[in-house]
Amino acid sequence: MDVLDRLETTIRERRGTDAGASYVASLFAKGRGKIAQKLGEEAVETVIAATSEPEKITSEAADLLFHLLVLLADADLSLDDVRAELARREGLSGHDEKAARAR
Ligand SMILES: N=c1c2ncn([C@@H]3O[C@H](COP(=O)(O)OP(=O)(O)OP(=O)(O)O)[C@@H](O)[C@H]3O)c2ncn1[C@@H]1O[C@H](COP(=O)(O)O)[C@@H](O)[C@H]1O
Numbered sequence: 001m002d003v004l005d006r007l008e009t010t011i012r013e014r015r016g017t018d019a020g021a022s023y024v025a026s027l028f029a030k031g032r033g034k035i036a037q038k039l040g041e042e043a044v045e046t047v048i049a050a051t052s053e054p055e056k057i058t059s060e061a062a063d064l065l066f067h068l069l070v071l072l073a074d075a076d077l078s079l080d081d082v083r084a085e086l087a088r089r090e091g092l093s094g095h096d097e098k099a100a101r102a103r
Pocket residue numbers: 007010014021022023024025038062063066
């Protein structure tokens with residue numbers, strides 16, 4: 001199991017647990033809007049790092065992936081769902097993918 005899979009398992013186990021004892025549980029308790037807001041903030045922080053603080057890109061990307069995993073779990077989706085979508089796109093050019101989505 002790689003670290004993303006282990007983290008996904010930990011995040012799922014936090015659903016319905018004590019929000020006072022866990023950051024992940026506190027995010028679930030605050031709801032989808034707050035989780036989405038945090039994901040957006042981490043995306044912006046990653047963009048800022050990319051453009052002006054490249055030494056922080058790895059750390060900000062980790063925050064971004066972590067919050068994305070929380071959002072996926074809240075939506076009852078998993079990394080495997082995302083893997084399947086990326087696998088479906090394999091071999092398609094970016095232009096083909098855009099055209100397939102427009103149909
Ligand atoms: N990978 C992470 C991880 N990355 C970032 N963060 C938290 O994400 C938050 C983001 O920082 P911010 O300053 O933006 O947020 P904040 O000010 O604390 O929160 P807000 O008031 O803005 O909502 C920080 O509190 C970080 O500690 C994480 N919290 C948890 N994990 C993993 O999740 C597991 C479960 O965590 P708990 O649910 O806390 O047990 C941990 O063992 C870790 O493996």
